[in-house]
Each structure stands twice: as C-alpha cells, then as structure tokens.
Amino acid sequence: MSRRQCCVFGCHNGGKALNKWRDEQCIIHNKVHRSCECMEPFQLLSFPTVNKDPGARKEWTRRVGRKIKGNKNWEPNNDSRICSMHFVDGKPTDENPYPTEGMGYALNRYTTTPKQRKKPAPRMTVDSASKKKCTAASEEETGASGSSYPTYSSIQDHDYGVPSREDKDATIQRLKLMNTQLKLEAATAKLESANLHKRIVSYDKLSDDSKVQFYTGLPNRKALEGLYKYLAPKLDRIRFWRGASAIPRGVRTFKKSPKKSGPDRKLSGKNLLVMTLMKLRLGSLNEDLADRFGVSTATCSRALTATLKFMASELKCMIFKPSEEVMRANLPRRFRDYPLYKDVRHIIDCTEFFIETPTNLEAKAQTWSNYKHHQTGKCLVSITPNGHFNFVSEVWGGRISDKELTQVSGFLDILSRGEVVMADRGFPIAEDVAQHYAHLLIPPGKRGSHQMTKAQVATTKKIANRRIFVEQAIRRLKTFRILKYEVPITLVPQLDDMVTVCAALCNLLNNLVKY
Known part of the structure; x- marks a missing residue:
C-alpha cells in the first residue's frame, strides 16, 4: 500500500485514495479509471530536492507550517508530498511556484487578505398595515387601563412571513417526494454499476453445444466438462505471475497450509479455462476478454500467461x-x-x-x-x-x-x-x-x-x-485463430505453449471423433 500522503494539515489526498479512484468504474467509458482516458482528480507532487533547489524546498516546508513534539520545525521525508489542489495552476509554475491554496491552519499565517465578516442574518419585513393594527391595539389597551405605559396583547394578529400550517405540510410532502426520487435514482445507479461488472460470457452460460463449439473449439458441452475435470485439481490452485517484485523476501512461514498461495481470484478455474480457449479459438484481444469476464486488462493478461503455461505442461502428455x-x-x-x-x-x-x-x-x-x-x-x-x-x-x-x-x-x-x-x-x-x-x-x-x-x-x-x-x-x-493470423509481438514468448496446447486439443478432438 502506498504511504505517500499530502502533508498539508486537514488534506486527506494520498496514494491510497488515488489507487481507490483508479480501481473504480468509469461511468463515461464503462471501464475502470486505470485504463480509461479520464484525468486523475489530483497529483502528488514531491518536494524540491536539497541539491537542486534548497530555497524552494525550505519555502515549501515553511508554508506547510507543521510542528512536531517540542515545537520543532517539521522536515519532509521521502514519502512527503503536496497534492496539486494546493497550487493555483495545479502544479508549480514560474508565476506561482509555491503552494498557497487551502494550506490548513497555516492559511492565516501567510495570507494578507483579512478574514471576511459573516453576512448579517436576513431581517423579517413588516408591512404598514400590520404596523397600524399593532398601534391601534396598543392605544385601545392604553385608554382602557388609564396608563400611559404600553401593554402587550397575547393575540398575534400580524404576519411576519411565518409560513402557515398548509404551507408547512406542502413543503414536507415536496421534500418527501424529492427524497423518494433520489433514493430511486441511487438504487438505479447502483444496479447499473453492478451490471457493468456482470460477466457476459462464463462457463455456466455455455450450456448449448453450438456455443461451446463456437467459443472454445470443443465439439460439445460434455467435452468441455471432461477437460475441466481433468485439469480441475491443479487449475483451481494456479498462481498468477505478478513480476519479480511480487516475490516475498526471506523465508515464508505459514500457520497452516493454504489452499492457494496468494490473494483470492476474481476468476474461477472454470472461467480461466473458458477464457484461455476463447483466446486460442477466437484470437480476441485482452481488453475484449477482460470486458467479457468483468475483470481488468492486467488481470486478464496475467491469467492467460499462467493458464497457458499450466495447460501446456498438463496437456503435453497427449502428444x-x-x-x-x-x-x-x-x-x-x-x-x-x-x-x-x-x-x-x-x-x-x-x-x-x-x-x-x-x-x-x-x-x-x-x-x-x-x-x-x-x-x-x-x-x-x-x-x-x-x-x-x-x-x-x-x-x-x-x-x-x-x-x-x-x-x-x-x-x-x-x-x-x-x-x-x-x-x-x-x-x-x-x-x-x-x-x-x-x-x-x-x-x-x-x-x-x-x-x-x-x-x-x-x-x-x-x-x-x-x-x-x-x-x-x-x-x-490452425483452426485456432491465434495461430492463423498475425501473432502480436507480446505473445511471441508464449508461442511454444500455444502450439503445444493446440496440438494436444487437436489430438483430443481426433479421439472424440473416433470414439
């Protein structure tokens, strides 16, 4: 998890919030923000280095205005950042090289503009007719009592703009109606967002033999189930390759033996098999397969790489x-x-x-x-x-x-x-x-x-x-179209595995036709 965080007091922008936004679904492009063209909400800008610009680094630190224990001046570290929202131009420029926008409790210290007064509360207006009624009522009470001091009546026959009971009921009904409409819109948006991640193609949906033959190249559903049954004991525990940086340092210790090393997957073993067969049969792009199975393009690429190597090693016995x-x-x-x-x-x-x-x-x-x-x-x-x-x-x-x-x-x-x-x-x-x-x-x-x-x-x-x-x-x-058309350069290292898997499947189909 990223530890980079905006160091301005009261600002919660950081690497965690930025990664969370990247993994969310984009309503405009119908895919995650990480792979769409939307501009990121903010950027985390690092402090100027001591060797390159010590004066700017000192000024940035002074404007942040943070203190540590003992009322000592705070110094930025390698993970300290200031987000782009604190700059007038969204980044340091020649005209505005320092952060000035929303600097937390240090705002009043470095700004010359005085704090604005609160606007006075609106006064209630009283029309002349109401004033005359009040004056007449006070004069009558004065004459009856014989005193020159004014007396106040308990009867309120004036109107100072206070809404009536009917107006209050109408306003309450209008607000209830608006609340109901907003709840309905929120539920609809949530349902649409859930449908975006709904898988278009999956193992369970390939129930028709014609669909199985079109998407996978296998003749019928029974052949697909037999192939999965053969690969299932190891296919459900396959681990995706995530690069050398994902290899744990030192000796790994487990309190108990896990069923599968690594985090939970979004794709089951059945869908992994169907995705790989569709890649070989249709020659679809990774982004297309990712949209069909409701995962990201990176997950689809890692899944295909791992599953192809696994199937090549397991099906090589058929050759x-x-x-x-x-x-x-x-x-x-x-x-x-x-x-x-x-x-x-x-x-x-x-x-x-x-x-x-x-x-x-x-x-x-x-x-x-x-x-x-x-x-x-x-x-x-x-x-x-x-x-x-x-x-x-x-x-x-x-x-x-x-x-x-x-x-x-x-x-x-x-x-x-x-x-x-x-x-x-x-x-x-x-x-x-x-x-x-x-x-x-x-x-x-x-x-x-x-x-x-x-x-x-x-x-x-x-x-x-x-x-x-x-x-x-x-x-x-070559009925498996990934071998029939031009193979992308990114798949050339996997050609050995693809040819092995295709030849083994051809042998399987040949035996099914015979028997």
Whole structure:
C-alpha cells in the first residue's frame, strides 16, 4: 500500500485514495479509471530536492507550517508530498511556484487578505398595515387601563412571513417526494454499476453445444466438462505471475497450509479455462476478454500467461508416440494394404506462423522468412498415419531451414529401428535418419535430368496422396485463430505453449471423433 500522503494539515489526498479512484468504474467509458482516458482528480507532487533547489524546498516546508513534539520545525521525508489542489495552476509554475491554496491552519499565517465578516442574518419585513393594527391595539389597551405605559396583547394578529400550517405540510410532502426520487435514482445507479461488472460470457452460460463449439473449439458441452475435470485439481490452485517484485523476501512461514498461495481470484478455474480457449479459438484481444469476464486488462493478461503455461505442461502428455502394436492396429487402409507404406510411423512437415515485426534488429533477422516474405515463427510437427500428433518442436525463427530445424528439434531422438519417415522433397535428411537405423521416404527429384520419368511421376503421386495427411493436420491446428493470423509481438514468448496446447486439443478432438 502506498504511504505517500499530502502533508498539508486537514488534506486527506494520498496514494491510497488515488489507487481507490483508479480501481473504480468509469461511468463515461464503462471501464475502470486505470485504463480509461479520464484525468486523475489530483497529483502528488514531491518536494524540491536539497541539491537542486534548497530555497524552494525550505519555502515549501515553511508554508506547510507543521510542528512536531517540542515545537520543532517539521522536515519532509521521502514519502512527503503536496497534492496539486494546493497550487493555483495545479502544479508549480514560474508565476506561482509555491503552494498557497487551502494550506490548513497555516492559511492565516501567510495570507494578507483579512478574514471576511459573516453576512448579517436576513431581517423579517413588516408591512404598514400590520404596523397600524399593532398601534391601534396598543392605544385601545392604553385608554382602557388609564396608563400611559404600553401593554402587550397575547393575540398575534400580524404576519411576519411565518409560513402557515398548509404551507408547512406542502413543503414536507415536496421534500418527501424529492427524497423518494433520489433514493430511486441511487438504487438505479447502483444496479447499473453492478451490471457493468456482470460477466457476459462464463462457463455456466455455455450450456448449448453450438456455443461451446463456437467459443472454445470443443465439439460439445460434455467435452468441455471432461477437460475441466481433468485439469480441475491443479487449475483451481494456479498462481498468477505478478513480476519479480511480487516475490516475498526471506523465508515464508505459514500457520497452516493454504489452499492457494496468494490473494483470492476474481476468476474461477472454470472461467480461466473458458477464457484461455476463447483466446486460442477466437484470437480476441485482452481488453475484449477482460470486458467479457468483468475483470481488468492486467488481470486478464496475467491469467492467460499462467493458464497457458499450466495447460501446456498438463496437456503435453497427449502428444506422444504410440507403441508399435497400437500404430499397426490403427493404420489406415491406404497404408496397411501397401508393403512400401505399412512401416510409415512419422509424416513430418514444417509450418510457419506470422508474427509482428520485432524492433530488435537481431530478432528481426532471425524471424525473417524468405519463403513467406514475412516475419514468422517456424516449428516442426510430426503425425502418425491416422492423423495423431506425436511430436511438436519448439518454435524457432522463420530464417532457420527445414533440415537444420529437424536436426536441432530433437525429432531424430524419438526414431526407432526400422521405422519409415515420410517427408517432402525439401528434407534432405536421409543420412541423419539412417544414423538412427530408420528410413526416409520422399518423392524422387529430377536433379540431373530435364524431365521426370513415368515411374517417378507415379511414385510422387502415391507419396503425395499419403503425405497430404500432415497438411490436413496443420490446417486443423490452425483452426485456432491465434495461430492463423498475425501473432502480436507480446505473445511471441508464449508461442511454444500455444502450439503445444493446440496440438494436444487437436489430438483430443481426433479421439472424440473416433470414439
């Protein structure tokens, strides 16, 4: 909590009040003040330093006029501030460099203007008719009593502007009506403010299968519930990353083991899952998702970063290499019925994702793709003949070649003896594959000849008809639109996690379609 406070006596402006205003909802822009364009109500201005302007610092301190024990002069510290409301121009200027407005009990000490007198109370007017009545009544009483001294009658037949009973009742009724209207307006404003924080999209609202498929990419509500049930034990205790400054100093001690380290969250585990899936499926901006789920943009960004890393680590088990028996039992007919292709276990290809142009020149050179003529990130994917992702590499810059990416990605380490790897003509990795006692199957090239033979054309057609499965798998991977369009530069560090999560979800959808 901020300890900065305006040091003028009687002024309560400080960092706490300023943070409270920033977290309030702006009625004009329908979002919190922290992310809207409204001007802050005040600013906390620091004292001039001793080295820069000692005279101004001394004058500021004198005008504050505070005292401490022993009637000693007060000196400002590092947290001492004077808010902008005490300056004529809202800040120190050449014309008004010192605070003069509302300086508390020190106001009379440094101002030359004398204190104004209170205005006299309004006198009640008496008309001439009332005066004549009073005079006549006094004369009659004087004559009857025979005394020259005036006597006062108990009957008040004059009018000094005092409202009648009917006027009082009408005024009371009018004030009651105004009070009722103000209460109604206050209740309406409170209801509208509550509706601003109402979530437009949530886990509970996705009850229709069509809505689930549109927002998350999963086929139905049952698949969404199954995925949440698998992730729920750890998803409900996930902790958001808040920067290195949020790491506690020293050794943390707990009286009891907490269910979740850190403060309570505004988003439940179910809504975290839905928000992350919507980010991948729709490619929405963080501000849009924050408005949909009724949180701030910063909370949405931290939640997506933490949940993506968590889902990537938990769902990575879905990207695995099946056993030999499982792969043989699930071979499609076009592979199983032909001896040349029945040993194919991997169909590999490289795919690229457009990213925003980085400002760093070295990163810009590493991500430039001569094939796409754009800044891209490239990764190597491998599928089984039935379309199951069994390997996804890390994302590299688009400048790297397919051969080099295959060598450094770790794909060659998962090959077994006698397996066949099917690839495009742009993968000259036969020697690397042979070192792991496997075989490479690529279409024949026409290097050294002007035209391919009839047999080479037939072989190329057969291999292309089977290698097209990896193209379909990549197209299915890019149905998650965050990987289809240009990835913002802020999300580039999370590309590895996004590709892993998308590939695992594709495997999940593939299994749901089968069974």
